[in-house]
Amino acid sequence: MRQYRNDQLTLTMPSPVLDRRESTLPLKRKTHDSRRVSLSRRAMLSSPCARTLYLALVCACLLFWAASTYRQDILIGVAVGAGGVVEGPRVKVGRTVYEGRVEEDGAIEFFGGMRYALPPIGVRRFAPPEAFVEPAEHESERVMDASRWGKRCMQTPSALRPVSDMSEDCLTVNVFRPAGLDASKPVPVMIWIYGGGFQSGTASVYNATSIVRRSVALGTPIVVLSLNYRLGPWSQSPTSPNLGLADQALALSWARTHLPAFGGDVEKTTVMGQSAGAMGLWHLILQAAEKERGDGVWWRGVGAMSGGVDTLPLYQPHVRLPTFLAFASSAGCPMSSNPHTRPTPRLERMLTCLRAVEDPHVLLDAHRAVMDAAMSAVNGGGGDVRMMSGGIVDVGAYGQFPWALSGISVNGWEERVRKAMEGKNVLVGANLDEGVQFVPANMHTEADALSMLTRTFNSSTRAERLWSISSPGGEGDGVVRDTVARILGDVWFHAPVRALAKNVEKAWYYHYTYGRESGHVLHGAELQSLFWPSTTGEGMGFKMLDRWVSFVVHGHPGDEAWKPYPSALELNVKPRSVPLWRVEQIQAAEDVLKEMRGEWAR
Template identity: 30%
Template sequence: MKVSFFSLAVGLLAQLGSVHAAPADPASKSNLEARSVKVTVTSPAGSVVGRSLAGVETFSGIPFAEPPLGPLRLRPPIRLNSTLDRFDATGIAAACPQMFLSTEAENVLIDALGDLLTLPIFRAVNGREDCLTVTVQRPAGIPADAKLPVLVWIFGGGFQLGSSSMYDATGLLTNAKNMNQPFVFVAINYRVGGFGFLPGAEVLADGAGNLGLRDQRMALEWVADNIESFGGDPGKVTIWGESAGAISVLDMMVAYDGDNTYKGSPLFRGAIMNSGSIVPTQDIDVPKAQAVYDLVVSNAGCAGASDSLACLRNLDYETFLRAANSVPGILSYNSVALSYLPRPDGDILTKSPDVLVAEGKYAAVPMINGNQEDEGTMFALFQRNITSSSHLVDYLSDLYFQGASKKELTDLVATYSWRPSQGSPFRTGLLNVLYPGFKRNAAILGDLVFTLTRRVFLKAAKTANPSVKAWSYLASYNQGTPILGTFHGSDLLQVFYGVLPNYASRAIQTYYFNFVHNLDPNVGVGGFPAWPEWLPERPKLAWFFNDRSDVLNDDFRQKSYEFIESNVRALHFRDEGGDARSRWGL
């Protein structure tokens, strides 16, 4: 197998779950400690001891909230009320409880990726509930008063898995320092799956909705309070995320109707969103959401309890974990019809994000938002029975958009050609037809959740705040990867890790470092073409290949885009009533 495909497959599984973060054994930790030097920082939160290695100082797993254990399970985070005293931040930050691959998903991925799934790097991460932490990395030796800009990373994983420990910014920090554009990096942990995004009327009444978003917000407040002691400038924070992390970045922008201030100052001044923006959703207690809660309660043995939410809180960890993970996952037939995701709760999310953006109720900061060319391919691996237009309409109606009529969904599907040459992976002709209809299914899923939704978001945001600058991109650097193309998550290897040190990784990292320092990807280090600003009247993208970049008009699949834009309310992930459990396959 070619090294390039291996790297991309690692990127795929890094996005989806549990690579790079298998639990370290004592011997490996001893080796790490032997090669590193300890360093101490004292901040308002207390003193923490980290490690210095390869020119980067790392402080892992610093708690920002009380452990959400026992009666604090399924409750909003409570700020840590004790002062840290030489807290050991030299290890690996614990992941929050994870929702792993189903057997079905594993079998399909084995078909697509072969023996890669048997490698040790794909061992599952063992999560734990005591996980609300941040990890800080900075260039070694910077003074406490360095006032460097700060880049805060929010991991992805479909709101069901992922952790901060999967992302080591050593390469990013080294490259930035070599360009004379150093910064401080922060990765935050937040609750995922049923621990962080359990919906339902009971959750709403208890004020316990969107806990994962509340974790993220509190982590940003920790940054505001403490990052100056690590050499960062709390007034120069950029938030960055990929996939569910990018959706979270947008949710941080619309949280509390766009009020991103804390102690009178903004929590962030810029935003970078890779493969994600708005996800239009109905409220946290609609029938489809309630079906998730009811299934978890049933499988937990709490259906007969007078207070089912209290019953869930009182369960032992393993019982609640199994119950929370009993709903369909992202790598399944249900795909991106997510069981767990942010939903309006009347508090941190007062309305669906698309509505808040259109109303101008978001923190209008300069931003970068873009996509991989083939966002939908890996999400279309699981629907081999969907081989006709009518099957596809039924699938979208049953699992995604119960608020849309069959005619509306038929019209949407009709904007996509059945010809394989027009589907995703794009620009591959008649190749990569995994099953009849695969390439059209992949195109539609990618556009509805990521690519064309991005265009809808950018137009709405720029209409509400035309003076705030935005840049967008399309990445095509992995064209030719069988079946998957430039798939969702492939930028993790290219951009975050820079494992493939080609033009794409060098260019995008440079643009991002410029943005972190100057809120403009074109200001700072040069050597690459000017990245055009995205404007509604002249929407243009930077188009990245592995050996060059170009400018692309953001008008591809325009008929599909116009339909989505005109029918966004009908395309909320929602349910209008009826037997949600049976229609959702529960």
Template identity: 25%
Template sequence: MMTMIRYAALLACAAVPMTAAAETAPTEVTIDAGRIRGAVEGKVVAWKGIPFAKPPIGDNRWRAPQSIRWSGVKQTTEYGHDCMQKPFPSDAAPLGTEPSEDCLVMNVWRPAGAPANAKLPVMVWIYGGGFVNGGSSPAVYSGAKFAEQGIMFVSFNYRLGRFGFFAHPALTAAREGMLGNYAYMDQVAALQWVKRNAASFGGDAGNVTVIGESAGGGSAINVLTSPVTRGLFNRVVVMSGGGRAPLLPARKISVDQPQVPSAETIGLNFAKSVGVDGTGPDALRKLRALSADQVLQGLSMMQLFVPPGGVQTYVGGPIEDGTIVTGTPQSLLEAGRQARVPVMIGTTSADIGFGGAPTKDALFATFGAGASAARRLYDPTGNADIRALGAAVAADRGMTEPARYVAGMVARAGQPAYYYRFSYVADSVRATQPGGATHASDIPFFFDTVHAKYGAALTPKDAAMAQTINRYVGNFAKAGDPNGGTPARWTPYTPANNFLMDFAADGSARGGPDPWKAKLDLVAASNPAVQYRTIRTPVAVR
């Protein structure tokens, strides 16, 4: 362990030094929308709350992002509003600003001493939160540590809940542009903004890595597979983002399917719930005149864990629109329709999943012919708690095996795939998390913002692990290879070598064959399109 701590100290020494040049680093830059002024924050310069589109309010509610310009110099030293939502107390990354519909803003960090023509590699962060919560303002999402590695780091907000995913016949009839996935439209607009403006901050628009976690990880997979994002990125990092079928049905904009109503049908349900009838221009005016709270209706992550009942008034997330979303991740990967770029992908060791069964027999029966083998692998002593078993199986079906699947498909296409598992649990919470690293607990380690998460409870071992992971991810963003000045060699995954980098419980980075191969093979064999809808049991929240 002392080796890891010494290694962390060396990394700290190798970080971009504070110099006189950094202290006087220019904080004003010109982007395509106008001039902005940021601030020096230690070893980095940060610009926060940069508008990348007009506020999506009034007539711009449920429209693609609209371009914005301003005159004079805009002060961009504070985070803008996070997008409209109802925060919840157990959020792994509590918001730093008051939610609002006026939320389409960017944040940028770069090393303070970087010259204007530095051609810095760029990282773009997409937050998670089930598409109903989250924002770019949480302290654990600061890009400062990546900037200290010589990276231009970008984060942004995208619309959530009914503001981000919504359809209604009146919107379709209005012919105002793309429909349904307004959150994804925001994400595409953000990547286009980076393409146009990275050079203004010393960044290289030809060297962009998209990184996302949970719903953001699913969004990163959408970036990888969507036809509208081509040319906007060069590699992808997926943290607990699934990778086979979505957890929700593949819903269409206008076409009702058996037991899967269209987004328009659900939009009509919502309109009726707020007293709006009709499908013409007057109905659209009334919907856009609703207050933000009326549209929100208290929607948050907590409601997503409640079994559905009554009339459905929210589509639940991304919609298959035929433009941005053209299929499930699995169907697109198997058709070879993903971008040919390097991918880093993995999960936490006790990740989130949905599903379960009332008895062990019922649970293992879901493995079909592999039921006996699954019982031996998941419950070798026969003493495991049914809830814990259900959680483990659900996490493997929803997150762990799909991550391995994506790595295999990327490798099959001839691109490097770096497969990982985050098994480390911070010292201060280990006693309360005996099952392993929970969903989203990896974020402050990837960002090296563990000080913001754990404060005075942070230990040298925690800090060392964060610096190690942050270095691997930073290296990947720079050149598509996580190795370099790191403690263990990370070999690209192939189904033949089964190589996994485990950020292990003891604080080490340990590469080798995935010890979970046998049970993940059973999960894959029992797939096809595994559905996780027997019992909706929250395993972790985020």
């Protein structure tokens, strides 16, 4: 029950709070002379007409209050028919009815902000996710507002990421489907996992309306599900690492169980991700394949854009722990340095302190302090100590991603992935200029670059090897930065993606080059074509969309010119089959990644 309390007034009503905890909201009331109020009320109710008007007013107020309490967006996304305003589309999942909204022209239905896990707050902060529990059979059926996106998970705020749009209570999924879809005739499913270096991003950035609308226009409708997962320090803990990955696994489980109610054919599910979303996806595949029980990799296809198994570092505990300790200390919860107490109890006491922090802005400020220190290490660190302000370990350019995955072994991943993906569909690729926006500041000379690359790859020999094979020669800031960009792009994106293409049974491999005529084709550039294509039904967006929809529906991109690896498709306004590019450089980058397995940054 929800109770609205004042010092002398308590109003109790059924609570719409999903975790069934009580919440309070003050009610303002004026203090009047009781005699005067009693007399005026008696006079007002003296005639039948006055009583009727009074009761009508009371009913109207109660209806308005109920609407504002339970359905704050009751007028958003509803359809209008001959009888006036009617309810939005509804889908029943167990004993919960989700009421969504109709998008734009009425062709697409949206259901957003649906919980797949309990809010990770209080004792559940820095702990593995707990599945959201549907009402029991004996409990009343409930209607939930699903007309809005859920909040984005906590992350460094910016002009495009306001704090007001964030919450720790963020573990939700969203579904887009064709309007009027008959659940008895299910259609293929695409699941989307966003990227952002495991420290930023949200599902609400990726409106899948264009994808679903295009699938309908092609005569092959699909359902799209997107999900939120924890980021930054909220996704890591010394005792429970990689919580964001656990969130993703639980969301996929929710999708498998509940998407049939939305008309999705889970036997024809393709999971797609970009950047960190793609990297996390491959680690979900490795985890699922290693489970002794269960169905392993239950989805039939994978679309991994600009992300592989080792795109970002897999930090060892002695690299990750100082970062988390710096965060905890900045939040007012330093770990005890008592040498007579074992580390584990001290860590647990530190986590207990962090879970008791009531103001999420305290944790957000601590996170910002860690990110500032990490970037300081990226742009100015060096030396043998490898320790920067706040105790953060200097890992070169990798320091831009202090909250990447940790404690995972990737030794022999090639064979494990090959086995897990037998008989399944794979689509992978990367963009032309992946590394440009990740070049650290202060890269002016070859010496600057080699110093940074030595810290990044933990070896001057590796740095010099990659430089010699990638540098076109010459001097100047432009040449230096371009060379560093090529090296980072090769090691972080092209090499991991190509390694996957050649280590699975069959993969459709692409090289996204659209826009090269006018400038760099940056990391993430392909997302514009996938989620925000032109509205004319032509252009680059639909060149890509048509192939991605075909891959979800049929298991292949539907392009005769696009042959599986070792062939590739240059994805441009005029897509064409091309031979592999930068073979020597990308192979050298792959060799460096293999050498770094098990080292301090992996």
